[in-house]
Amino acid sequence: MVHVDLGELSRRLAEHVVQTDSLPNRELLTAQASLIDAVAVSIAASTLTPAARPFLEVAMETSHGASAIIGFGERCSAPMAAWVNGALAHGIDYEDTHDSAIAHPHAAAIAAALAIVDYRADAISGTELLTAIGLAGDLVCRIAASFDVSPDTFGWHVTPWLGVFGAATAAGKLLKLDANQMIAAWSLSMSQMASFGELKYSPLSDVRSVRDAFAAKAGVLGAMLAARNVRGYDEPLGGKAGFLNGVARNQYQPARILEDLGEKFLGAEVSFKPWPACRGTHAYIEAGIAISRMPGFDASKVDEIEVVINQKNEMLCVPEEIKRAPENAIGAKFSIPFTLATALVKGEVAIASFEPDALQDPKILSVAAKVRHRLDPNIPLRATTKGSVTVRAGKDEFSHSVEKALGHPEKPLGPAEHKAKFDDCLSYAARPFSDKTRTQLWECLNQLHTLNDARKMTALLA
Structure with missing residues (x-):
């Protein structure tokens, strides 16, 4: 079992994130598949999640910027684009999931990462984008897998709590934060978050569908502040009153977070949903x-x-x-x-x-x-x-x-099923895609790992 000094947990994870410049090919292509899936289901949510439109309206009223908003064909500031994209990410409950960790590792992370693509002054390559997404998904799964008891037992709704770490990690990696800044990004993002289980007792609430908006925006803002050297907590994860003790109430196994770190990437073990439901x-x-x-x-x-x-x-x-x-x-x-x-x-x-x-x-x-x-x-x-x-x-x-539902890595969807899901989702776009643009987007997303500039992809989204 891996020895864990809780006072150094965040630093070990932050150093791993900032020092990892590329992922193995399998993990990189799985991150790409997660991005394709996320883009498709978010586009569908632009019409199928009515609660997402007010997010768009507020974002357009209050911000200006270059970051692409999925499905609506608009642009605004990076934090607000992440906010709208996050509102779409889980809107129709069709995004990928890690079955055993019980986590949606990429919903908030991809919403945040896409916002940074058009925000950063220099070009972000496809490989750089996918590496950030893969590292973020891995971190979310590691934290989720460490719980002995779901924090939901204590009144939280833990998915957005996990998502804020994914969003801050993806955004921070793309903003080239160092380890101290990455720790600060997690701290500053956490400081903006609260996610309560009361939504389970409110069946007409919109919060469950748009929940990732708040995590994605918090992650981007936290990373942007950290890049300007705003200091956070010394130990946001393993501290005496950090995330794990505060939210999981000491009922977790920290060794699971570090086990095979850098050798095994849990975000690459996701299941892709064949049906748009929990x-x-x-x-x-x-x-x-x-x-x-x-x-x-x-x-x-x-x-x-x-x-x-x-x-x-x-x-x-x-x-x-x-x-x-x-x-x-x-x-x-x-x-x-x-x-x-x-x-x-x-x-x-x-x-x-x-x-x-x-x-x-x-x-x-x-x-x-x-x-x-x-x-x-x-x-x-x-x-x-x-x-x-x-x-x-x-x-x-x-x-x-x-035993294991369709879509699990041991029972994967085939290429034709992935393409059919993509086409079906795009047919619900608030701003319809022409056949030509739909084909271009599909081809661009599938070639993303070869692109020098990921803005070629976001240009097709906006």
């Missing part, structure tokens, strides 16, 4: 689609449905009355009963599955009302994509179990 629903969506194709299955004849879940995924089943009939898209995406019922009735789950008419579909709501969950304490906390579904219809029973 990753915890995916085992049940996959099982539902499989059952819908079984001989003799008829969704209209279903009597009872049992889903087996772990403790983490219980939040996707309760309160039952809300999860069986969610009132908005983001609520439906965080519902095992609704997403499973959609899979059973329609045989698929797509972006259109969360449009207003779909949320009122009586066939889907009827099936969702029949879903009952059973907690299995033997399923580990981090096995969030493991689950099973049993459907009873008269004398017939249909069952399907999933």
